[in-house]
Amino acid sequence: MGTALVTGATSGLGLEFAWQLAQARHNLILVARTSERLREVAEEMRQFAGVQVEVLRADLSQRDELELVAERLRDPNKPVGLLVNNAGFGLGQPFVGGDLAPEEQALDVMVRAVMVASHAAAGAMVRRGRGAILNVSSIAAHTAVGTYAAHKAWVLRFTEVLAVELAGSGVTATALCPGLVHTGFHAAAGIDETQWKESLWLDAERVVSDGLAAVRRGQVICTPSLGYRCGNAVLRLAPRWLVRRMAEDPERSRRQPE
Ligand SMILES: NC(=O)c1ccc[n+]([C@@H]2O[C@H](COP(=O)([O-])OP(=O)(O)OC[C@H]3O[C@@H](n4cnc5c(N)ncnc54)[C@H](OP(=O)(O)O)[C@@H]3O)[C@@H](O)[C@H]2O)c1
Numbered sequence: 001m002g003t004a005l006v007t008g009a010t011s012g013l014g015l016e017f018a019w020q021l022a023q024a025r026h027n028l029i030l031v032a033r034t035s036e037r038l039r040e041v042a043e044e045m046r047q048f049a050g051v052q053v054e055v056l057r058a059d060l061s062q063r064d065e066l067e068l069v070a071e072r073l074r075d076p077n078k079p080v081g082l083l084v085n086n087a088g089f090g091l092g093q094p095f096v097g098g099d100l101a102p103e104e105q106a107l108d109v110m111v112r113a114v115m116v117a118s119h120a121a122a123g124a125m126v127r128r129g130r131g132a133i134l135n136v137s138s139i140a141a142h143t144a145v146g147t148y149a150a151h152k153a154w155v156l157r158f159t160e161v162l163a164v165e166l167a168g169s170g171v172t173a174t175a176l177c178p179g180l181v182h183t184g185f186h187a188a189a190g191i192d193e194t195q196w197k198e199s200l201w202l203d204a205e206r207v208v209s210d211g212l213a214a215v216r217r218g219q220v221i222c223t224p225s226l227g228y229r230c231g232n233a234v235l236r237l238a239p240r241w242l243v244r245r246m247a248e249d250p251e252r253s254r255r256q257p258e
Contacts, residue, residue: 005029005073005080007060007117008087010037012183013136016208017084022049024212029054029080031069032087060087060113061105069113070120079128082215083121085114085155086136090189095147103147110151118162122171129170132215135159139179139228142235144247152177156221163220172218176211178202179228202228 004021008014009030018028022045030038035057042053056072058065073080088110091102118133125131137159141152159175166173180201186193207224214222223229235243 002079002081003027003029004082004084005031005056005069005117005121006084006086007031007069007113010034010041012185013178013181013204013208014084014086015041016204017086017212018045019049020205020208020212021082022051022053025049025051026082027052027054029056029072031056031058031060033057033059061108063108063112066113066116070116073117073120074124076124076127079124079131080121081125081130082132082134083117084134084136085117086134087113088136088151088185090185090191091146091148092189092191106147106151110148111154114155115158118158118173122162122166122173125171126166126169131171132218133159133162133171133173134211134215135173135175136211137175137177139177139223139232141177142232142243144240144244149247160220172215172220174211174214174219175221176207176214177221177223177228177232178207179223179225179231181207200227 004026006014006017006028009018010032018030018041022028028045028051030042030053032038038055038057042055045051045053056069058069060066073083091106093099095103114135121131121133135155137155138152140149141156143149156175156177159173162173180196181204182201183204202225210224211222223232
């Protein structure tokens with residue numbers, strides 16, 4: 001695959017993607033907002049994995065900065081073989097009564113940036129007749145828990161559409177749907193991790209290696225771990241009223257006026 005571009009590569013799953021790809025001898029382009037952290041990670045990867053690493057500082061919620069990523073993906077002289085659309089964050093607030101600014105930012109990062117980067121990468125890859133796009137969705141895509149569920153449902157369905165359009169082109173599209181993973185995600189959103197029992201948590205290393213194996217197989221949807229695959233099957237078979245009921249916050253129902 002040559003060079004891989006990973007968004008959100010300074011922490012959590014993105015950092016793990018970068019390490020596993022570097023260990024598999026891919027050169028890397030690391031994208032995130034924090035320049036210092038990008039430089040540190042790049043330097044470690046050059047030293048310990050001996051691969052070439054470019055850093056591209058960009059806030060993916062800003063259209064002009066996102067365009068820098070798209071331009072890099074389109075560059076015919078420096079082909080990118082794998083795009084990992086990984087950057088994302090939790091909102092940790094209800095939509096009704098919550099702030100609108102983070103809602104808009106979430107759409108920009110987890111929906112618009114995925115679309116723009118995929119458009120740039122798919123065009124360039126199809127012209128070369130090879131390449132792969134991996135979009136990080138979530139098991140939340142099948143639920144009705146917060147607007148995050150809607151963003152990740154978009155990523156999942158969009159990836160399926162991409163896979164259909166790309167069939168026979170030599171380029172593949174894969175959606176990765178992890179369950180809970182200990183990363184910086186929950187702390188950044190002010191979400192208490194202790195509300196879920198430890199057996200529900202997945203290991204970032206395993207989630208990423210399953211995702212990369214799915215890319216190698218050209219698999220369209222990958223849900224790491226048997227437990228989450230069973231949960232996913234239940235969510236898909238359950239009537240939607242039950243899925244909505246499961247997402248209800250009993251505290252909120254108690255607070256509602258009669
Ligand atoms: N952790 C879980 O339980 C879980 C489960 C299912 C799916 N996911 C998904 O997995 C993906 C990775 O999340 P994670 O758990 O690894 O979270 P994380 O540890 O918080 O990492 C998020 C990464 O995204 C970058 N990022 C955030 N906002 C950005 C922006 N506006 N522009 C550019 N980069 C940005 C961050 O870097 P900077 O702050 O430097 O920009 C960081 O590198 C997300 O799409 C998330 O929705 C996570």
